[in-house]
Amino acid sequence: MSYPSWQPGEGPKDPQARPGPGGVPSWRGQGAQPPVWYGQSGPPQPGYADGSHSMLASHADRERAVDVLRAGFGEGRMEQTEFEKRVARAYAARTVGELALLVADLPQGPVPLPAAVGAVPRTFLPLPVPKTNEKAIGSAICGGLCLVTFGLTGLPAVILGHSARSEIRRRGEGGDGLALTGLVIGWLATASWTLVVTLLLIAALTTG
DSSP, X not given: OOOOOOOTXXXXXXXXXXXXXXXXXXXXXXXOOOOOOOTXXXXXXXXXXXXXXXXXXXXXXXXXXXXXXXXXXXXXXXXXXXXXXHHHHHHHOOBHHHHHHHHTTSTTOSOOOOOOOOOOOGGGSOOOOOOBOHHXXXXXXXXXXXXXXXXXXXXXXXXXXHHHHHHHHHHTOBOHHHHHHHHXXXXXXXXXXXXXXXXXXXXXXXXX
């Protein structure tokens, strides 16, 4: 049996058709079949008032429509013969509007058009990278300069390192490794200078 069709302004030719959700006809009679509108002719379809019902259907659109039909058939909303005819019509449909009409009287509603990807759930978003503490950077720089300045920047490296680690624990910032590097080098340079000064004082006192 072929699907009935009509021109704009005409009603359904099947006397057993009755209005469904949103004013879309619902077909429940024995042997009743949904009408088909081709291209942009026929009454508007729900969810496609902008004329997008004439968009050519993709394989994914057809599979989504068949999934809706399977769900409706599994819930006992249509007979097997009607289900088989609708599935065959879905695979033969050329436009999104034809697919929408085939499932419009089912709870899932018309097949939606492909929509833009929504926001990614927060669970799957990458963790934000914490800001690196500026004092930790300064401590590491001062520690590195100890090799050039013969340890003269060791004390600033120690001061900046301790201050940076305190702020990192309080603010949750990054750069703890830099601060620790500056502290270690700074303390080594400071200890070396302390040892040198101590030896010079001992030598001065001994020779004096």
